[in-house]
Every structure is written in C-alpha cells, then in structure tokens.
Amino acid sequence: MNQFVERYELDAYWPAERFAVELDTYDHHGSHVAFEKDRLRQEDLKLAGIETTRVTGARLDREPAAVMARLSRLLSQRRRDLGVPGSAQTAG
Numbered sequence: 001m002n003q004f005v006e007r008y009e010l011d012a013y014w015p016a017e018r019f020a021v022e023l024d025t026y027d028h029h030g031s032h033v034a035f036e037k038d039r040l041r042q043e044d045l046k047l048a049g050i051e052t053t054r055v056t057g058a059r060l061d062r063e064p065a066a067v068m069a070r071l072s073r074l075l076s077q078r079r080r081d082l083g084v085p086g087s088a089q090t091a092g
Contacts (some may be wrong), residue, residue, distance in 0.1 A: 001013075005051065020051070
C-alpha cells in the first residue's frame with residue numbers, strides 16, 4: 001500500500017505483477033489540473049510496464065464487495081497474462 005514506483009505514489013501495488021490500483025476521490029482528483037495529471041501519470045506507468053486500474057471513492061463506498069471481486073479478477077487476469085504464479089499475494 002502507498003508505494004513509490006516510477007516516481008509516483010501508488011495506492012496499492014503488486015510488484016511481481018506490475019499491477020497498481022489507484023483510488024480516485026473527487027476531493028483529490030476533481031479539478032481540471034488533476035484530471036490532466038492523472039492521464040499523464042497513467043501513460044507513464046503504462047510505458048513502465050505497469051498496468052493500472054482506477055476505482056472511484058464513491059464506488060468503493062457504495063459497493064466494496066463488488067469492487068474487491070473485480071480487482072481480484074483483474075489481478076488474476078494480469079497474473080495469467082504474465083505467467084506469474086500465486087493467487088494469494090497481497091498488496092505491498
């Protein structure tokens with residue numbers, strides 16, 4: 001959780017899978033400047049080989065179980081794509 005990777009602080013990161021989850025809350029990401037920075041950040045991470053998915057704070061509050069289930073599926077898919085074993089690793 002909250003690791004610095006490629007000069008960015010990532011909310012959750014799985015290093016073996018090079019997979020990140022970013023929590024987007026309107027308070028921190030609701031301006032035009034933040035919107036533009038977030039897109040550049042996502043491109044930089046993609047260029048570094050890090051797959052990133054974004055989850056809004058409102059969605060996490062509203063449907064936490066569904067969000068966690070989808071994140072689990074995305075992480076499993078990433079592991080399959082990369083040939084990384086281990087479905088029990090946690091965010092680090």
